[in-house]
Amino acid sequence: MTSARGVLGLEEAAKITLGNISSARQRTERRLAERRALFAGIPIDDDATVVLTGSWGRCEVTESSDNDSIILLSGPRREDARPTEAQVAETFDGEPPGREAIFGKHVWLEDLQGKIGREPDSNKNLTRRMLFILESVSVCGADVHADARRALLGRYLSANVKDYRPPRFLLNDLIRYWRTIAVDFESKMRARDGEGWGLRNAKLRLSRKLLFAGGLLPVLECYRYRADEMLEFLDERVSVPPLDRLADAFLEHDAVDTGARVLTAYDEFLGILNDRAKRDELKTLGPSETADSELFAHIAGLGDEFENGLLSVLFDDPALQKWVRDYLIF
């Protein structure tokens, strides 16, 4: 019986080796240390944290990962907050924020926390909040990062949470975010005339699904806890990378074989993403070219294996399937 948890625990239990995940984790730690050293010389307000999201938060940085950052401030709104957006951009080698202008900006905790739902909760606000909770890692202001994430979870849990039931407010927002990602994929691809379709579609099938499932499983697992215990549980869960949360779910629900297949598929996907030639090939693929792409067909297969394993733990496990039935549709 293994005592290790997360990916390591699943590797032990299944007697498998996940070399690409392991390499990506080492690369992430190494590069995070470099970035943390760079930020050590920059003046930062006591209520500020700079976090990296996406592959950084998933602990799976590749050779091509962007520095998608959020500069979060938990204190009062002001003009002269430090670090400035320019300082952060410069520290990340002047890398410009993406076209959606979600990253590299000052973001106020009061917006993430106070504007959940309706008009004020813009697409950007929802995206930043979810990424901050589900897959972010700090390069400076670690305490502010941890406190802000806990405060955001606490906001969701302040709304009518019942003992031994998944917290519905958080669950609904999580599902809304996943569906938003899927709908926005089509919208973005139309706006960009299909540019980068293959790579983005591949990420939708695996990385984005991991982001969602890495939130969904812990939220459903709240059925094990009293309402006053859920914050502690969820806070601990989001403090580890999403793949560890998935691995733990497979271990806890006695689905080691399925977990091995799910993580092996993801491991192979990471190997492809870290291969510059394959990544570049994916970037050039549009929807009409995928039928003839062996690489894309392979990724689609990995995506199916990944999804089928997640669906199996959700729908075949006797404990989880009841909560899935009661909470996931309505």
Added chain:
Amino acid sequence: MSTVARDVSPSPFNQLASHHPIGMSTGVFADARKDWPGLVERASAISPYAIELSALSGPELPGLLAYLRSAPALPFRYLSVHAPTKNVEPDEAKVVGMLAQLPLSARTIVTHPDALRNPRNYRVLGTRLILENMDTRKDIGRTAEEMGTFFSLLPDAGFCLDVAHAGDVDASMDVAHELLDRFKSRLRHVHLSSLAEGEHVPLTEEDAARFSEVLGRCRDVPWVLEARPPEAWRSALGAMGPPLDPTTAGERM
């Protein structure tokens, strides 16, 4: 509308029918060989989710290739092709060449270890190739150790667990567990049936009980039926077609 009440306490036998996805091997419909549209129609009436297009005999492969290259609109989320294992063209490279031309919608290409003359010829099929474990009629590919020899030659290949074959080799099902212990990460789908005198026949209640623990380790992959589904499963499968002819011949697959 059906007036048949649903069983509220399904037996372990009927519980297996609720697995998703289940699909049919077209090898079950031996009377319609080479009629690919007809075979697909019959298989999809039982399950539109998964299918294995079975070209077990060498001369069936060119027709299947032509059919799939005509890009028919198929409903299946998982489509597998069973490569020829009988009456195979002597030029193995030519067979592999045809298999490599199968459209990429064919997610996997199943073959038998004993059908490989030079396994390295099959490397060109990459991760689409999957190897099926054999029964006692064969002298290779039956156990984890024997399968390991082939996977070492074909490192990208996946694994198809034929539960009936493994149960034939070892009625205790230890061999099946050993195959899964060693190749769990390669598993792509399961072949499910019972065996009678070396032929695939509908799953019996006795075998369902014997296989259930092994199948419990394969809940996330498609199960392909290599014999007609037990009649008791038709409701759970949502099968649309008329009852299958119970005389449908079994096949050595």
